[in-house]
Every structure is written in structure tokens, then in C-alpha cells.
Amino acid sequence: MVVEVIIDGGMLYGLIAVGAGLATGLAGIGAGVGEQGIGAAVVGVVAEEPGFLGKGLFLMLLPETLIIFGLAVSLILMFAWAPFA
Amino acid sequence: MLKPVQMSRVVVAGSKNVIEPIIEKLHELSLLHIVSYSGTEDVFGMGKSLESAHGISEQLIKLRSIERYLDITDKMPDRVFTESEVISQMGDILDRIGADVIATYERIAEIENDVKIKQDQISAMKPLSALPVPLELLSGYESLATFVGTVDSPVESDVTRVSSANEVFSAGDAVAVFVPVDKTSEVSDVLAEHGFSEISLPKDISGSISGAITTLESDIKSLGSEREPLQKKLDDLKAQHEDTILAVDEYLSIHAQKAEAPMQFASTENAFVVDGWVPTDQFDTLKREIESAAGGRVQVEMLDEDEAGEMVEAGEDIPTKIVNPGVARPYELVTRLFAVPEYKEFDPSLLIFIFFPIMYGMILGDVAYGLIILIMMFMLKRKFKTPGWNSLINIVVIASIWTIIFGFLFGEIFGPMGLWDYIFSGTHYVGLLGTVTHPHAVGIDFGAGLYGPLGRFGPSGIGSFDGAMFPMYRLATASVLVLIGVSLFIGVLHTGVGSIIGIKNALAYGDKRDAYFEKLPVIVFQVFLGLFILGFALKSQLMMGGSVVIILVAIILAAMGPEGVLGVTHAPFYVSNIISYLRLLAIGLASVGVAFAANKLAFYVVMPMLSGPGEFTTTAIVVGVVVLIVVHFINLLLGILSPFMHALRLHYVEMFTKFYSQHGGGIEYMPFGYVRRFLRS
Numbered sequence: 167m168v169v170e171v172i173i174d175g176g177m178l179y180g181l182i183a184v185g186a187g188l189a190t191g192l193a194g195i196g197a198g199v200g201e202q203g204i205g206a207a208v209v210g211v212v213a214e215e216p217g218f219l220g221k222g223l224f225l226m227l228l229p230e231t232l233i234i235f236g237l238a239v240s241l242i243l244m245f246a247w248a249p250f251a
Numbered sequence: 252m253l254k255p256v257q258m259s260r261v262v263v264a265g266s267k268n269v270i271e272p273i274i275e276k277l278h279e280l281s282l283l284h285i286v287s288y289s290g291t292e293d294v295f296g297m298g299k300s301l302e303s304a305h306g307i308s309e310q311l312i313k314l315r316s317i318e319r320y321l322d323i324t325d326k327m328p329d330r331v332f333t334e335s336e337v338i339s340q341m342g343d344i345l346d347r348i349g350a351d352v353i354a355t356y357e358r359i360a361e362i363e364n365d366v367k368i369k370q371d372q373i374s375a376m377k378p379l380s381a382l383p384v385p386l387e388l389l390s391g392y393e394s395l396a397t398f399v400g401t402v403d404s405p406v407e408s409d410v411t412r413v414s415s416a417n418e419v420f421s422a423g424d425a426v427a428v429f430v431p432v433d434k435t436s437e438v439s440d441v442l443a444e445h446g447f448s449e450i451s452l453p454k455d456i457s458g459s460i461s462g463a464i465t466t467l468e469s470d471i472k473s474l475g476s477e478r479e480p481l482q483k484k485l486d487d488l489k490a491q492h493e494d495t496i497l498a499v500d501e502y503l504s505i506h507a508q509k510a511e512a513p514m515q516f517a518s519t520e521n522a523f524v525v526d527g528w529v530p531t532d533q534f535d536t537l538k539r540e541i542e543s544a545a546g547g548r549v550q551v552e553m554l555d556e557d558e559a560g561e562m563v564e565a566g567e568d569i570p571t572k573i574v575n576p577g578v579a580r581p582y583e584l585v586t587r588l589f590a591v592p593e594y595k596e597f598d599p600s601l602l603i604f605i606f607f608p609i610m611y612g613m614i615l616g617d618v619a620y621g622l623i624i625l626i627m628m629f630m631l632k633r634k635f636k637t638p639g640w641n642s643l644i645n646i647v648v649i650a651s652i653w654t655i656i657f658g659f660l661f662g663e664i665f666g667p668m669g670l671w672d673y674i675f676s677g678t679h680y681v682g683l684l685g686t687v688t689h690p691h692a693v694g695i696d697f698g699a700g701l702y703g704p705l706g707r708f709g710p711s712g713i714g715s716f717d718g719a720m721f722p723m724y725r726l727a728t729a730s731v732l733v734l735i736g737v738s739l740f741i742g743v744l745h746t747g748v749g750s751i752i753g754i755k756n757a758l759a760y761g762d763k764r765d766a767y768f769e770k771l772p773v774i775v776f777q778v779f780l781g782l783f784i785l786g787f788a789l790k791s792q793l794m795m796g797g798s799v800v801i802i803l804v805a806i807i808l809a810a811m812g813p814e815g816v817l818g819v820t821h822a823p824f825y826v827s828n829i830i831s832y833l834r835l836l837a838i839g840l841a842s843v844g845v846a847f848a849a850n851k852l853a854f855y856v857v858m859p860m861l862s863g864p865g866e867f868t869t870t871a872i873v874v875g876v877v878v879l880i881v882v883h884f885i886n887l888l889l890g891i892l893s894p895f896m897h898a899l900r901l902h903y904v905e906m907f908t909k910f911y912s913q914h915g916g917g918i919e920y921m922p923f924g925y926v927r928r929f930l931r932s
Contacts, residue, residue: 220588223892227900234833241833245732246787 186240193236200229253597256530256572258284258920260559263525263541265549270523271301274512276544278505281924282537283527284570288517295517295524304510310345311503314496317349320356321489323496327636328929332498337930341499344492352488355481362478369467369474372453379450380461381422387457389427396435398428403446413437498929505925512923528570528920569594572920579604581645589903590916595759597752597910599902606745606906607646607898612653613737614839614894616725617663617846620887621654647895660709662722665883666846725843734836736788742832743781745901749909750774756910768812773909775805776825828905834897842890849882 208222261283265273277283290297378401389399401424410417414434420427426447430438456463517524529537538551554562563569571594573583582603592598615621628648635644658664709721723730750773757766779798786794809818853875861871 223896224899224903227896228904230834230897231827231831234831234837235827237837238830238833241731241735245728 182243186243189239189243190233190236193233193239196236197229197232200232201226204229253599253601255592255594255596255598256574256920257532258528258569258572258594259531259534260554260562261527261529261534261537262552262554263527263549264552265523265545267518267521267523269545269548270513272544273541273549274301274509276541277512277525277923278509278925280537280540281922282529282533283525283923284529284920285512285515285923286526286528286567287515288524288526290517292517295519298513298516298518298523300512300514301510304507307503307507307510310341311500311507313345313349314500314503317344317352318496318500320352321485321493321496323489323493325637326493326497328497329494331931332495332929333931334502337495337498337502340495341502344496344499348488348492352485355484355488359478359481359485362474362481366471366474369471372456373464373467375450376452376460376464378423379425379427379452380464382420382425382427382460383422384420384427385457385459386452386463389452390454392429394432395429396432396438398426398430398438398442398447398449399452400426400447400449402426402442402448406442406445406447409441409445410438413441494929501925501927501929505927505930508923508925527923529922530572530920568918570920571596571598571917573598573600575600575604578649581642581649582607584639584642584646585899585902587919589907590911591919592911593917596756596917599752599907599910602748602752602906603902604649606741607902608650608653610741610835610898610901611650611894612655612657613741613835614897615654615842615890616657616661616839617665617842617890618655618658619663619665620890621651621658623887624651624654624891647891650895650898660721660723661725661843663725663843663846665879666850667724667726667843725840726847731836731840732788734839735833736785738832738835739781739784739829741835742829742905743777745832745906746777746828746909747774749906750777753910764813768808769814769818770909772805772809772812772818773821773825775808776802776822777829779805780826780829831905832901834901838893838897842886842893845886845889846883849879849886852882853879 204226208218208226211218212222263273263277263283288295288297379399382399390397403424405421406426406428407419407421410419410428410430414430414437416431416434417438418429428438428442453463456466458466513523515525517526534553538553541549541551571591573586573592575583575598579601582600583598585603585607586592586598586600612621625648628644628651632641632644635641661667709723723733725731725734750770753770754766754774757763757770779801783795783798783802786792786798806819806822809821810816812818857878858867858871858875861874862868867875
């Protein structure tokens with residue numbers, strides 16, 4: 167019965183939207199946690215050797231792919247699933 | 252272009268009588284990449300540097316210390332010197348000016364040291380300044396032990412308990428305790444209980460403590476005023492002689508390089524042998540010039556391929572000389588930053604020139620931002636002239652041109668239809684999708700819109716919107732879908748090109764198994780993953796089904812590769828490679844979003860709120876403009892950095908990993924010679 171309420175009551179679209187939000191948001195947190203350590207290390211290195219700044223910034227970016235994955239999941243939810251809901 | 256220049260292995264052997272003219276000629280030609288003799292053969296010994304080397308390096312060390320004191324670093328020349336000019340000024344620079352600089356610098360260092368000592372003394376004495384005892388009376392007794400320092404709690408009664416004969420002065424935390432010498436250890440224990448920490452006092456100062464502090468402070472001040480003109484003198488000397496000093500440095504460096512060159516040669520008592528690599532098409536020039544310089548007393552020979560191959564097998568690296576057409580040359584910087592390709596590998600600079608600016612432009616895509624960056628770069632170009640900076644600036648210049656082109660496609664000038672639309676066309680968007688009549692269409696009807704009479708352009712009828720596709724509104728649902736497709740397409744193309752180069756590199760090393768069972772499955776997998784997604788979008792089951800079958804074949808191929816079944820575990824990495832290209836859309840959307848929010852905030856929140864109903868008041872417009880400038884400025888700063896780094900990342904992580912460094916980085920072709928800046932040749 168609960169399932170029927172969800173589907174018939176139009177809740178499905180809302181749940182998909184919430185899921186999409188969580189996918190990007192949580193992935194963002196994950197990337198942030200990843201960058202935290204790298205960022206601290208890079209600041210340490212740059213303090214000693216300013217020439218490392220470019221490479222350091224680049225290393226900082228590596229975990230940002232995680233958000234992209236989250237975003238990809240969100241996009242699939244919003245555009246591939248939601249129209250059929 | 253894509254391939255490094257072809258190199259040949261050369262041996263130059265000659266009599267020691269002609270070593271100097273030959274070195275001179277080699278240096279002038281700047282063609283031979285010298286391979287240092289490793290001393291492995293009995294017949295030859297290691298070469299010794301020319302006699303002049305010692306004197307030159309001494310002069311160079313002296314000059315470098317002058318440069319360090321004057322804080323002179325590398326710069327582009329304001330004027331160019333002839334050699335005779337440099338020679339005539341060298342003595343003056345090294346002796347008279349050098350001595351002046353060193354004396355001035357040493358005096359400054361002395362002053363700084365004095366100031367530091369005095370500051371330390373002040374901070375040590377500060378807590379004691381309230382003690383009523385003059386400094387000279389606090390130490391120097393034979394029969395008395397003194398304790399001067401700070402305590403946490405009053406000590407007088409406890410000191411009296413262990414030593415009835417005592418004298419205790421205190422003021423706040425500070426105490427001075429005098430007891431007979433034989434009670435030292437007991438009193439010391441008692442004081443420790445009260446958290447005593449001793450302060451060592453300067454010996455050479457007398458009078459009251461607060462008076463001493465005042466004296467020290469005025470000393471510091473007078474030292475500071477002595478230092479100022481000295482520092483100014485150094486600055487003046489630097490401004491006056493900077494170019495001359497760097498010219499002398501260049502002159503001495505060139506001579507040191509020549510004088511020390513024989514250390515890389517193999518040598519016998521009467522002869523020497525130089526090994527090296529030279530671009531094959533330059534060999535004839537090299538041979539002719541050297542033979543004429545040495546008057547025929549030299550043998551210049553090119554080794555044939557088999558012999559050269561043996562050298563390489565024995566561990567010699569062939570230097571890589573990368574050559575690109577002018578416009579792509581700045582991108583060699585991006586290649587070098589990663590690694591110099593090996594001689595047999597491809598040089599990706601030209602590909603970076605094609606892909607990098609497009610990626611940058613697609614992410615930022617705003618006419619106004621592009622123009623601002625372009626103007627900024629032309630301004631920076633005047634200030635930063637060294638080759639490295641020049642390359643970097645040129646990279647951004649090309650990228651900003653693509654930003655402007657994409658800006659026209661996206662219809663973005665300070666945000667989507669931003670200011671332009673507000674000021675000129677008078678038709679405003681009222682909500683994120685408010686005036687969007689077809690939220691699922693690619694384009695949006697803005698009436699006359701951005702390009703006025705030019706109207707819309709591009710293919711029409713995409714989605715449910717009838718008009719032409721451009722200028723497309725990036726924040727609309729359908730645009731996002733189109734851009735997802737474009738991003739993934741660029742991804743498949745970009746990684747695909749990388750994989751093809753990877754296959755060619757592997758074949759160049761004769762590693763067929765690696766090429767066909769490790770590199771080939773990747774490109775097959777990724778291309779058909781792209782087709783699968785396209786099939787999904789077009790709802791074509793045939794395309795999806797076919798792609799899945801071929802992807803499975805690719806996975807089986809990978810399983811047969813050198814890594815065996817473990818090779819299959821790379822499959823998720825191939826998928827993430829492609830998905831990673833979604834950042835082309837995502838980072839762009841974030842920047843459009845901020846620009847959009849800035850315009851919204853200024854025109855629809857701040858200005859109406861401040862001016863009430865009716866026309867906007869002047870105050871409202873001023874405040875609104877300030878808001879616009881601040882938010883757009885922040886967005887622009889992020890907009891310069893983040894597309895650059897992300898486009899770079901797509902190259903380094905997604906593309907370069909497909910073909911780079913199978914055998915470790917190469918070494919760059921560095922011919923024996925010198926790139927002159929300050930000296931006329």
C-alpha cells in the first residue's frame with residue numbers, strides 16, 4: 167500500500183529529486199574530505215617551496231572527479247528516470 | 252610536429268692542439284647534445300678542464316654573491332651589451348662595486364643582528380622593569396647567590412624558612428632573591444616549588460632596569476635610521492647596475508661552460524673524443540664547420556644505425572627535440588610540466604593546442620569574461636617577459652579567444668543574456684525558467700534577444716523549440732542534455748586520440764601484445780560506451796545491444812592481454828575516464844549559475860528594494876553596480892583558474908595516461924651552447 171501511495175501520490179518524482187540532491191551533495195562531501203588532506207599537505211609544501219603551487223593546485227583537483235560522478239548519477243536520475251515517473 | 256626530430260649519433264675526435272677552436276665552434280653552432288664520457292674504457296681517461304676554468308669560476312662565485320646581496324634574479328634585458336663593453340666593465344663590477352655591495356650588505360647584516368640582540372634583551376627585562384634594584388647590583392657577588400626571575404606566588408616566607416639571612420625584592424611576578432652561597436641549593440628547591448623561571452640579564456648594562464630598556468629602545472631606533480640609507484644605497488646600486496651585472500654573469504657563464512666542456516670528453520695524452528647527438532639534417536653543417544675550424548685536424552663521423560642502436564642498448568638515452576609550429580609552441584610547456592616524451596614516443600603538444608583551449612572555452616564560455624581575460628593577458632605580457640611566463644600567457648590568450656567564441660554560442664555576456672539583455676533589449680527573464688516558454692527546448696525565445704537583428708543561428712527544431720539552436724541558454728534543461736552529449740563526445744574523441752597514440756608508441760617499441768591486448772581494448776571499450784549512451788538517448792535498441800556486445804569483446808581482449816584477467820579490473824577506470832569529461836558541463840554550469848545569481852541579485856533584489864516602486868534611483872543603481880562588480884569579479888577569478896586546472900587535469904589524467912611514460916620520461920635535447928639574452932653574439 168505504501169508503494170501505491172508513493173507512486174500514485176506523485177511522491178516518486180519528489181523522491182527522485184531528493185535522491186539526485188543527495189547524490190551530488192554527498193559526493194561533494196566526499197570530495198571535500200579527500201581534498202582536505204591534500205590541501206593541508208600542499209599548503210605545507212608551498213610554504214617551503216613556492217614553485218610547487220601549480221602542481222599542488224593540480225593535485226587538489228584530483229578528488230573533484232568524485233563530485234562529477236555524483237553529478238552524473240543526479241543527471242541520470244533527473245533526466246533519464248524522472249520523465250518516466 | 253607530433254614526432255620528435257630525428258637524431259644521429261656523432262663522434263668528434265681531434266688533436267688536443269685544436270681543442271679550443273673546436274669547443275669555440277661547437278658552442279657557437281649550438282647543435283651537439285654532448286654525452287658525457289663515463290670513463291669505462293682503458294684507453295681513454297677523463298678530460299680535464301681548460302686552464303682558464305679556475306679563474307673564471309672564482310669570478311663567477313664572486314659575482315653570484317653580489318647578485319644575491321643585491322637580490323638580482325633572472326629578468327629580460329632592457330639593453331644588450333657587446334662583449335668588449337662587458338669586458339671593460341667587468342673589473343669595475345667585480346672589484347669596486349662588488350666591494351661596496353659586500354661592505355654595505357655586511358653592515359646591514361650586523362645592524363640587523365644588533366637589533367635582534369637588543370630586542371631579546373628588552374623582552375627578557377620587561378617583566379623585571381618594576382624591580383627597585385639597579386642592574387649592576389643584581390649579579391657579581393662572591394658570597395651571595397642571586398636568583399632573578401618570575402614566580403607564580405609570593406616566595407618571601409618560604410625563603411626565610413630555609414635561609415634566615417636573605418634579601419627578597421619583588422614587584423608583581425618579578426623577584427630578586429639574595430641568599431648566602433651555602434644556601435643555594437635549598438633556596439633553589441624552594442623557588443622551584445613556586446614556579447620560578449630564571450631570567451638571564453645582560454652583563455654590560457647598568458642603572459635602573461626601566462632606564463636600561465629606554466636606552467636599548469633608543470639604540471634600536473638609531474640603528475634603524477642607520478640601516479635605512481644603506482638599504483637605499485643597495486637598491487640604487489641594483490637599479491643602476493642590474494643589467495650590466497647580468498650581462499657579466501652571462502659572459503662568465505658562457506666562458507665557464509666552454510672551459511669546463513673538456514670534462515665531458517674522453518681524452519688521451521694528445522687527443523680527445525666527443526660523443527653526442529645531433530639532428531640528422533644538421534649533421535653536414537656540423538661536420539663542415541668543425542672541420543674548417545680545426546683546419547682538418549679533426550675527424551667528425553656519424554655512426555650508422557646499428558652502431559647507434561648498440562649505444563642505446565647499452566643505456567644511452569637519445570635526446571628528444573620537440574618541434575612545433577609557432578602557435579602550438581606555448582603548449583610545449585604543458586607537455587614538459589608532465590614529462591618530456593621519449594625519443595620514440597609522440598609529442599602531444601599539438602594535440603594540447605587543439606583540445607585545451609576548446610575545453611577551457613567550453614567551460615567558461617562568456618564573451619565579456621573572455622574579453623577581460625584577453626585584455627588582462629596583454630597587460631601582463633608587458634610585465635612578464637621571461638619565456639616561461641610568455642608561454643603561460645599565450646596559452647591563456649588562445650583559451651580566452653575560444654571563451655569568446657563559446658560565449659557567442661551560449662549567448663553569455665556577464666552571465667546568460669546578462670547585462671546586455673537588460674540594458675538593450677528591455678525584455679528580461681523573470682525566473683530561472685520563468686520566461687522560458689519551452690523549458691525542455693535547447694534555445695529560448697528572448698524576442699530580439701542578444702544578437703538583435705542578427706537573430707538566432709544554427710540548426711533548428713531541436714527539442715520542442717522551433718527556433719534555431721544558438722544562442723543557447725546553458726541553464727535550460729534541454730541545453731544541459733545537449734551539453735552532456737557534447738562533453739561525452741569530446742571525452743570519447745580525446746581519450747580515443749590518446750589511445751591511438753598509445754598503440755603507436757607501443758608498436759614503436761615493438762610491443763605488439765601491449766598494443767593489441769592492452770591499448771586497443773581501451774579505445775574499443777570507450778568508443779562503444781559512447782555509442783551505447785548515444786543509443787540510449789536515441790532510444791535505439793539495436794545500437795545499445797550492438798555496443799554491449801562489442802564492449803564485451805573488448806573486455807575479453809583485455810583479459811587475454813599481458814595482465815591476464817586482472818586487466819579486466821581496469822574496466823571501471825575506462826568508464827570513469829569518460830564520465831570525468833562531464834566536468835566540461837558541470838564546472839561551466841557552476842560559473843553560469845554564479846553570474847546569473849549576480850545579475851538577479853542586482854537587478855531584481857537590490858535595486859528594486861532600494862528604490863521602491865517606479866524608476867530606479869541613483870543610489871540603487873550605484874549599490875547595484877557595486878554588487879555586480881564584486882560578484883562578477885569573484886566569479887571571474889574562479890573562472891580563470893578553474894577551467895585551466897580542469898582542462899589540464901583532463902589532459903594529464905585522462906589522456907596522457909593512455910600513452911605516456913611506458914618507459915620512463917625522456918631527456919630533452921640540450922645542445923652545447925648558450926641562449927644569449929644580454930650579450931650580442
